[in-house]
Amino acid sequence: MAPTCPNYDLEATDPSQFYDGHSITWKRHYIGWGIAGICTFLSTVISFRLLYKHARNYTKPAEQRHIMRIVLMIPIYSFISFLSYRFYKQAIYYETIRDCYEAFVIHSFFMLLLTYLGEDTEVRKSRINAGPERMKLVFPLNCWYYNPQGELFLRMMSYGVLQYVVVKPATTIAAVILEYKGLYCETMYSFAYGKVYITIINFISVTIAMYFLVVFYVTIKSEIQEQKPFLKFLCVKLVIFFCFWQTCLLSLIGHFDVFKATEYWSVNDIEMGINGLLVCVEMVVFAILHVYSFSYIPYISNVTTSVCKSLRDGFNPIDLFREIGWACKDIILIIMGKPLPTRDGHLSGAVKRAQTVRTKARLFRKKRKMEQASLSSSPPDANVDPSTLEAGGRFINRGDQILTADAQRQNVPLLSHVDGASLYEMQELEHANQRARF
Known part of the structure; x- marks a missing residue:
């Protein structure tokens, strides 16, 4: 017969209050x-x-x-x-x-x-x-x-x-x-x-x-x-x-x-x-x-x-959920005697993709600087403000607003400057690079 668990949940509670309106109860x-x-x-x-x-x-x-x-x-x-x-x-x-x-x-x-x-x-x-x-x-x-x-x-x-x-x-x-x-x-x-x-x-x-x-x-x-x-x-x-x-x-x-x-x-x-x-x-x-x-x-x-x-x-x-899922799959593969896949993990994979995007962005900026240097050797159009020109002689427009190259660089996605940017931000940066190539 199982022993009886002592009843520790006492019904009675201390009726006193810390402050009763006149003095403090120091219990x-x-x-x-x-x-x-x-x-x-x-x-x-x-x-x-x-x-x-x-x-x-x-x-x-x-x-x-x-x-x-x-x-x-x-x-x-x-x-x-x-x-x-x-x-x-x-x-x-x-x-x-x-x-x-x-x-x-x-x-x-x-x-x-x-x-x-x-x-x-x-x-x-x-x-x-x-x-x-x-x-x-x-x-x-x-x-x-x-x-x-x-x-x-x-x-x-x-x-x-x-x-x-x-x-x-x-x-x-x-x-x-x-x-x-x-x-x-x-x-x-x-x-x-x-x-x-x-x-x-x-x-x-x-x-x-x-x-x-x-x-x-x-x-x-x-x-x-x-x-x-x-x-x-x-x-x-x-x-x-x-x-x-x-x-x-x-x-x-x-x-x-x-x-x-x-x-x-x-x-x-x-x-x-x-x-x-x-x-x-x-x-x-x-x-x-x-x-x-x-x-x-x-x-x-x-x-x-x-x-x-x-x-x-x-x-x-x-x-965390993905790591647990991968661990369960790996254990099943080990039991079945099958080779284990190579996984870098969710976070490290994001970091790797972010680094790839940043490498492409650095190469593109380097190419832009070379093109800008070649343009600076020829006199600019007198009717055009050079500060509104992008590399290649194109205007940087957004609606009716004309942005300088410095201003455009400031309008980057929120976390694009960090290691391991989110997938949304990497996609935005990648799309910006693709638009700039055309």
Whole structure:
């Protein structure tokens, strides 16, 4: 017979108020709400300012889209933890969003490291091949070796991280369903309920993902040293480490009756409250660390971009869905013994196409300058203003307005000056080049 899950959802709630119109009630949970709220506000303001600066100086989307996704982790963690503290009876439902985004962040950091390593598979492999052919795995598997120059190395690293992107949301949704059905039991580690199984699955999955991430970081850290990846890696790993292990530790402490229930607060409520308060305070520290580790200063240029368009491009999850689809297809091909196709990935492919368009544009501008130089050797028509002439002696008209060549160059698509411009912007630039050739 299955044990009875203790009823931690107390019906009685504290009737007192923080301010009753005459004086302030200084109870511990009210003080905790205030601290959690202030810390959430501070970490959110710091992170949103950093997000705005990256969106305003969106000059390298291939890198900055992943940086913005990582930076957004701080406000999400802070706000969800504050809600879990304030509305502790519904905490498991709020934490669904945080847990799903955690998996998204791990994948984004892996893709950021890949982008630092190179823009496509060939460049990445060439940089890895410049290193040793045989390396030791990191602790605790350091008695085995691996070959970073192997054909499947990058794919295996990607699979190890992507599995957590699939497992974590699935187990989180399962936990919500089991909680609704009364089969989860937050307060008891019993194999008769779902919590112990979901905890074990999440532990195995996050351990595999973080281990593969560490192995990949150790392999390429010397190749991407100019990007100073250690602090970035530390920020991502510590946030996930604190949230996961802190929750497990508090739950274990509560299991051994270290926390004592009160009239209005059960042991589980106390666990959630302490965990939410600690996360809110920790996120302020990590928000400050993000300002230095994911600085926007290296991306500053004399051209600013639209914040809305930058955010829309940065948080478009199509690349994640495509990577998951490709990984599933590759696993099927491996099982069937068929060769794997060469894929550069959604983002790196966009970067490659953008570079092709920019190369064509540079060649065209060079040709224009040569034609302009040849025209300058002959006297211009006295009735024509030379500033209104394009290369080849053609007028630059738009409706009834006559634009100079400099003005025309300023009317380029929004993100055409950046690495990895969107497909729409590349098409616009390509069409402009085609019109200029006729």
